[in-house]
Amino acid sequence: MALIESSPTLYPSVVPFAGRGLTDVVADSRAELRRELRSSGALLFRGFDVGGSEGQQRAVEALSGVALGYTERSSPRRVVSGRVYTSTDYPASEEIFLHNENSYQATWPMTLFFHCVRPADTSGATPLADTRQILARIDPEVVSAFRRRGWMVARTYREDLGLSWRYAFDTDSRAQVESYCASRGLRTEWLGADVLRTVAFRDAVHRHPVTGADVWFNHLTVFHVSTLPDTARRGLLEMVGEYELPSNTYYGDGAPIEGDVLDHLRDCYRQARTRFDYRTDDLLVIDNMLTAHGREPFTGPRQVTVAMAEPSDGAVE
Ligand SMILES: [Fe+2]
CATH class of the missing domain: 3.60.130.10 (Clavaminate synthase-like)
Known part of the structure; x- marks a missing residue:
């Protein structure tokens, strides 16, 4: 063979x-x-x-x-x-930054x-990056801060911007959304009948269940507002303000993630990147x-x- x-x-x-x-x-x-x-x-x-x-x-x-x-x-x-x-x-015309599918979920x-x-x-490749290599490239102090503090993801769903809660959760029932969120560790806040904000607290470093390797596995870089192109970021902040952004990330205690930390994380992803x-x-x-x-x-x-x-x-x- x-x-x-x-x-x-x-x-x-x-x-x-x-x-x-x-x-x-x-x-x-x-x-x-x-x-x-x-x-x-x-x-x-x-x-x-x-x-x-x-x-x-x-x-x-x-x-x-x-x-x-x-x-x-x-x-x-x-x-x-x-x-x-x-x-x-x-x-x-837009790049989608490196990420691990659904790593903001439970x-x-x-x-x-x-x-x-x-x-x-x-172009149009699906670029790849080894999460073991990304983790090895990140400043140990940054890794240890995220190991200790975790990270928080805040998402706001609305009809006229980004995704609606009906599409995101594939239901018309608010009760179903709430029970799904409760079971997955998501806090919900209704900001109107059609505007839902959710918050979740997740780990930034995980252990791979088969290999036992530690991996950098989270959405804290790709979901951070600073990953968006300048014009899109400024437009969104003007339109809805930081609290109601379609997605944004923080340290797990709610503190903002420093700009230089995010720049460093993006560099680590890019250095580990490969393509075909x-x-x-x-x-x-x-x-x-x-x-x-x-x-x-x-x-x-x-x-x-x-x-x-x-x-x-x-x-x-
Ligand atoms: Fe993806």
């Missing part, structure tokens, strides 16, 4: 099984592929006929089991089919599947706790779909 070519860098491994069905390859080599994924943090399947979103979902089921729905949303997405979504409908998917249906004309150009029908599988991902701005009709699997709260299985 051909083996995965592991790479010492985070550039995803290449699996040379062209000519065989993707689902068969994944099913036959499931244990090895999972070991590789949990060690290198990412796999790239290249040269397969994925078979559209239905084939993508079959690959998810073969490697990880049932695909997850998208709850407590932070990104505009549409269902492509089943539990396969557009990766985001966020404007093409539970998150351990495994993500990105399928490139159509590459961009320019998508080809049609690439399937990129990442361990969501070992690998942060983002999105480059792009031109052209790029189409990348995403599926998520293996919910975890970080506890050892």
Whole structure:
């Protein structure tokens, strides 16, 4: 059997099984592929006929089991089919900074599947960064402050700006939102019938449940208002003020995070960043706790779909 070519860098491994069905390859080599994924943090399947979103979902089921729905949303997405979504409908001209999917939530998917249906004309990669390397690059004093104080995420949902609470929580029922939030450690505050503010306190450093490695796993950089482009940031602050920003982050005791700390964190992510150009029908599988991902701005009709699997709260299985 051909083996995965592991790479010492985070550039995803290449699996040379062209000519065989993707689902068969994944099913036959499931244990090895999972070991590789949990060690290198990412796999790239290249040269397969994925078979559209239905084939993508079959690959998810073969490697990880049932695909997850998208709850407590932070990104505009549409269902492509089943539990396969557009990766985001966020404007093409904007970068999405490196982050770990749903790391602001009480539970998150351990495994993500990105399928490139159509590459961009320019840029449009899914850049990756190893969260073990990010953590190693951060000033130890900054790490220890966040270990001690944790971080806080504040989000405000409204109809006319960002996401509505109905879209984010996928319900029309305020009672359902409140019971969901109570079960996930989110405090709720209604600022009007259609305006909801939530606050949650989370850890910044987590232990990977399979490898035991400490990882920098949080949304405190990407959700901070300073990560937005200048004009968007100024516009939002003028429109709604800091308290009602669509999202913002603080230390876990509510104190503001210093600008130089955020600049340093962004630098650490960028230094650990790696990228490759998508080809049609690439399937990129990442361990969501070992690998942060983002999105480059792009031109052209790029189409990348995403599926998520293996919910975890970080506890050892
Ligand atoms: Fe994402």
